[in-house]
Amino acid sequence: MTRWIVGAGTGLWRAGAVAATTMAVPALWAAAVVLAVWWVGSPWTWIPLFVLPAVGTLGLSRPVCRWVRALVARWTGTEIPPGYQEPPPVTQLSTGFWWNGYTYAKSAKQAREEQEWRHKLRDPATWRDLRFVEIVALTAGVAALVPLAGIALAALGFATSSYVAGVAGLLVGIGTAPYGWRLLAPVAVRFLRPPAATTLADRVSELTAQRADTTIAQAAEIRRIERDLHDGAQARLVALGLSLATAEKLMDTDPAQAKALLQEARTGAATSLTELRELVQGINPPVLNERGLVDAVRAFALDSPLELTVDAEPLTLDPPIESAAYFAVVELVTNAIRHAEAGSASISIAREKVALVIVVEDNGRGGAAVRPGGGLEGLQRRLAAFDGTLEVASPAGGPTRVKMTVPCESS
Structure with missing residues (x-):
């Protein structure tokens, strides 16, 4: 019972967040209609009825899609890439003018400002976002309004002594609350993902x-x-x-x-x-060729001046992945010795589903980060060649924890 109540409360809150996000554009058009009715008889009625909501929809489409991605990622863990095209860099010509890929401007700021709206209109993702705000309002937005409408009906019924309507609204609101927000993720994955091109x-x-x-x-x-x-x-x-x-x-x-x-x-x-x-x-260390990644890392740990502990399970990987992982570990340990002034470190090597996960943690002074042109950025680029990722957590004062994930098959 307690679990159901907690689930209903969480569902109501999430349904409210979904409704507030997805119904922002319809609310804008509704406000435009009200304003147009208020201006009846004025020759400028078409301005609030068409121009203002159209411009507002264009301006709200991208923020709404950004909020939807954030909600889906937070609640379900599904990351939906934005898929927006990056604008070309603005360059200064020998004449002193700036070229932004579309027109010339007298200053770099002016060139970027003009480039922004031109590029946004020509980006296919912009029209995808405009289509999505309509679809999500009619699907996930309407579904999220059901539990909220039930609670509103219950409040109105109890306030007017219409207890049948109040109980019915309460049952609808609480019964649909755990599910009212769940349509957001599949709709977003289906219609908000970047096009194949x-x-x-x-x-x-x-x-x-x-x-x-x-x-x-x-x-x-x-x-x-x-x-x-x-x-x-x-x-x-x-x-x-x-x-x-x-x-x-x-x-x-x-x-x-x-x-x-x-x-x-x-x-x-x-x-x-x-x-x-x-x-x-x-x-390429001979032990890496002969005995594999785990034994090569253990041999390196024995020769390292740092106190290293290695926690690993037997793995058989492709040689290119083993080589990349081995030298990544060596580079991270070397950084811990040279830059972090660490006294000890631990290395964990494991396979999670279809990925090789390596965690290197040291007790150094911390402050490590992926910086342009730095060693960690180079390591990140090398792992990216295998679709791998690099996560760095290194607060000031330490410890430093680096997690490397490389998709692979292991036997």
Whole structure:
């Protein structure tokens, strides 16, 4: 009984929120009709009857759709992407005028203001929003009014001693309250989602940006490998060759010196081999190839100067995902050591449904955020190549908690 009462109260509140949101445009048109009736006989009656509500509908359509998305996301957890097209940037020409993609303006502010309404009118999402505010009012809006009308009838009936009407209204209001708001989510998902063409265009733009990021990252990695080879192993191997050539010449005349050079050459060869192994490990650790992500992270934790605890379950993933996840963990732990001054950290690796979820938490000083050009933004872009996401929670003073989610299949 208590659960039903709580559900009815929550339903009434949500129905009121749905009605207030979805019926804003119809209320505007109703007010326009009342105003037009009040102005009967005036030659300007057509202004409040047509112009004002039309302009008001255009101005309210986008805020109403934004409120609907927020309500659906809050109550059901369903995220509906806006799908609005981004306007082109305004640019200043050599003549001093500003071009906004449509017309010229004398200032950047004027160019953006004119661009805003022009772009809004040409955006297909604007006409989708105008259609949606009509549909949602006739569907979810009407459904949300039923429990509210029942409560209003009950209040009126009890106030006028019409107890039959009061009880009937109360039963209707309470009985329909848990369901009056539920039509909002399916209507919004069906009619408010971006059109397929817009979704495809956004996906193409996203993939183009990811390809550019991948190309840049590959070029940087190649330069790093070339630099490490040139400055490290290559230089040592050249010195090794010179030592062996000199030792060969001194073998008959100065055996002791030749022996010393051979010992130095052996040391140099061992050092070069160590550097080559470290370089190869930086490209792709052998333990990652041989034993998978979890064991590679555990091996990294053993060698880390930070006190690390790893909580993971056995997973078998595609090599590209394992590599991306491993280096993401390494980068986050390195950031905790260098920037957060952390003393300990924990790493959690698990599979939730069809996604790999990795959580790295440290006890550092916090303050980490995804900033343009920063390391976390680069990590976010690399995960986006696999449709992955990055969530950062790092209040000042710590702790810092980073959650990475990558869609994948695991066996």
